[in-house]
Amino acid sequence: MIDVGIIGGGPAGLAAALRLKARGVPRVAILEREATLGGALLTSPRRIHGLRRFGRLLTGPAYAARLTQAAQAAGVEILPGHEVTALRPHGVVEGAAGGAASLFAARRVLLTGTLLPVAGHLRLNSGTGGPAVDQYGRCSDTAYFATGTLAGRAGPGESLGAMAGDYIADDLSGGLPSLDGRLEVLAGQGLRGVAPHWLAHVAPLRGWLEICPAEALKGQLRVRAGEAVLYRRRVRAHPAQRLLINLNGIKTPPDDAQLIVEIVP
Ligand SMILES: Cc1cc2nc3c(=O)[nH]c(=O)nc-3n(C[C@H](O)[C@H](O)[C@H](O)COP(=O)(O)OP(=O)(O)OC[C@H]3O[C@@H](n4cnc5c(N)ncnc54)[C@H](O)[C@@H]3O)c2cc1C
Structure with missing residues (x-):
């Protein structure tokens, strides 16, 4: 079984994957609907990205490509062209790739981006429209985490994704407090x-x-x-x-x- 399945290979998903690998989580996979990872970065042609991480200024697509290579080099399993269509309890994710249906199970699943796939069993936050989460981004089904806009948080996807990666790594090692008595x-x-x-x-x-x-x-x-x-x-x-x-x-x-x-x- 995968340790962490990340839905969406935008800046949040890529940063979360890199942080999870840096924290020693063995099997991390990104499921990305498009053929190329990068999300919103792919629409940013200006050379304003990457200085902090790679020491040079890159366009959004070039930065996305470098992040993807870094994730691959760190051992992240990357599944482009893989659209998630439904979330089931306990980290089981339904999807479609190359016209065929797929089923994917992970100990933890991170939801990124803005699109919430059919997630009938997750409790929603009526104010933000996304899944209801606790201060660690943990959803009502504690196999799921959400970050960024979905979790009602504003800010650069990359920082929020890295933070989500840390929380999930903490959770996998038993370091998050229980949701009982919340x-x-x-x-x-x-x-x-x-x-x-x-x-x-x-x-x-x-x-x-x-x-x-x-x-x-x-x-x-x-x-x-x-x-x-x-x-x-x-x-x-x-x-x-x-x-x-x-x-x-x-x-x-x-x-x-x-x-x-x-x-x-
Ligand atoms: C021009 C521009 C430049 C930006 N530059 C930066 C930057 O340098 N750093 C930064 O952190 N933020 C940047 N952003 C920030 C941006 O506003 C968000 O913070 C960021 O895009 C959120 O990241 P994300 O990964 O959550 O979402 P997104 O970038 O939207 O990525 C979500 C990904 O999920 C995929 N996806 C969606 N639905 C599914 C599905 N059902 N199954 C599988 N995959 C799916 C999408 O194809 C997409 O690749 C930029 C935004 C813009 C418009």
Whole structure:
């Protein structure tokens, strides 16, 4: 069985695969629908990529090709022309390659990009539209992880993918806290969405919440558990903006509490 199957060979999937191999995960595979890996990088003709990783400026397609070669050299199994069509419980993935149906099983599966293949069994986050995830990107079926836009996170796919690779490597070695006694995070007044959708219950809480305001407004951004306000700050919010709340230092509420995040005028 594959250790980690990554759906999508864009910057997030490639960076996650490289990080997983660097962390010593034996079998990592990327399933990519297109013939060429790179995702959004393939549409970027300017020489603005690759300085940090390869020490020179490259076009998006050239950078994607170098990342793909690096992944192959690290031992990542690359399956281009392989479209994932459905996700089944416990890391079983249905797909199609060269006109034939395929079935693929992995201990963990990472979802990248924007397209969520038919995933009837994964709980969704009504605010972000993607799968509901915890602070590590772990889905309701804990064989699945999601990163980037799908997980309600903004930022360069490559950094988010590398971070997802680290979390999955931690998980495979038993290093992530259990999702039992998790805290649900709900978008309240003034918000379109909040990610992650729940938090594995660890004390002290770490990481951050990422918030999409519903409209332009000024007010107090706050996190509460019932009537107890755990965090507050004044904000001027705009719907195109993402606001972050650093969870470090927020008092950990009791097991199974619901955290409401809201902006009150
Ligand atoms: C011009 C431009 C330049 C950019 N440059 C960078 C950069 O240098 N570094 C960076 O980190 N981000 C870059 N981005 C960032 C970009 O905005 C996202 O952060 C990034 O594309 C998200 O990466 P991703 O791998 O999650 O998604 P994508 O790039 O969208 O890749 C997703 C991949 O999944 C594949 N896929 C989709 N559905 C399926 C399926 N069902 N089965 C199998 N495969 C599937 C797609 O074909 C695609 O290759 C750039 C964006 C643009 C528009």
